[in-house]
Amino acid sequence: MQAIKKITFNFINVWAEVISFREVLWQLTRQQIILRYRRTFLGYFWTLLNPILMMSVMAVVFATLFKQDLKTFTVFLFSGMIAWNCFNTIVVQSGKSFIANEGLIKKIYLPKLVFPLSVTLALVIDSLLSFIALFAIMLALGGELSLALLFIPLAYILLVVFSFGIVLVVSVATVFFRDLQYVIGVIMQAWFFLTPLFYKPDALTGKVAWLIKLNPLTSFVELFRAPLYLAVLPSIDVVLHTFLLAVFSLVIGLIFFSRYEKKIIFRL
């Protein structure tokens, strides 16, 4: 009981501090977005163009490989990749946020949470914008406009909360073990193939089938795919499952984070 009280108190404190430093959070978020496009010819447009080009290549390759209809397959692929790209970039980029801001952290006090949070917020904004671009393409290729689309904001919230919980662990752990920066890349690559993005969840059989079932992202992909590809609401089971995963991830992340955040400065 005492422990729970202490943890709850910690949580409130951590977030209250971030709110009092919201001006910094906003400035750092802005910085990420501005820096990405400054001094490139196409500017911010790259943020939209890059995923479209990458996914188009994948669509053509896999549609040919699996002998699928290109248009249907593209809509299928894009709907899942929106979720995956958002998750992947958040975990990889925000995971490095303390190391990237080492100079600042050593010179002035800021609540540690603002570093991973600002990177994550900037990436969510990117993801929402690229969603709009991808969705336009999906519509052109025969995707459907339906009321189920109204579910997308909630799907984003669940996915981002889940991703952020992982970020809290990864970002702190990376300070203690620098090797993780590289290990994460490999893990994400494996995770990508084990997530039903370019195949149907039941397509992968044999020894690794249980991994697909265990993979939390399978449900999150479902959350996006139902309204975007099938034009229906995701089943209540999937919503509940992702909700529990998101809460679990955030709570574990915050416990881990509040336990080690004060040691970060001594290890940078």
Add this chain to the structure above:
Amino acid sequence: MSKINIHNVSVNFRIYHDKSPSIKGYFSSLFKSNKDNAYSNYSAVKNVSLVIEPSERVGIIGHNGAGKSTLLKTLCRIYEPSSGIIHVNGKIAPLLEIGAGFHPEFTGRENIYLNGAILGLKKQQIRSLEDGIIRFAEVEEFIDTPVKYYSTGMHMRLAFSLATATQPDIIILDEIFAGGDASFVANAKSRLREMIHKSDIMIMVSHDHELVKSLCNRVIWMDHGQIVADGLPDEIVRQYLAADAIGE
């Protein structure tokens, strides 16, 4: 009124012989019983207790590595004390590393907003201070140029001008900066003196004993993370120099 209460504070560092241990090293060390050579503990500040009252101007002197700067950084919350409690009443302005958050790709104006926020200013506040900051820093023509094209002097002027734009309750200084042309240094010094004059508490670290004597009304001598002596500036500086002459 502002007040600082430092109670039995220690700050310990782990010195890693291999700065960042690998995952492999970590797991293999779990199975080894002798963890002797992984790191050693080092106390930069040891059991320091100190109460600083309003209107005190405190100078901290001592050799390099005595723990002076670590103590100041701990006061500014950059380091968390390993043990002990620090209680601060009042708004602190850390002038430890001015321009800490300057981003080279950002223009001077963008950096004013970014760093102003880092220093705890509200957007409206920054907006009303903006012109004054730019004028004092004498960077009017370059304010919309990325700061990576600034000269060292311009960079420092803008950082100083921003850091001293508002009047804090408590000023914390680590070695008074030098640099820039003579007229700016004179302006900066008079601005700083005025700020110190208006503040409740000032704490500074310096190796310039004459400066300490002229600005402070209390001096603390630190050595090896501990307070050796604490009292009136003339007296403590004399003791320190005498001990130094003997060669301790």
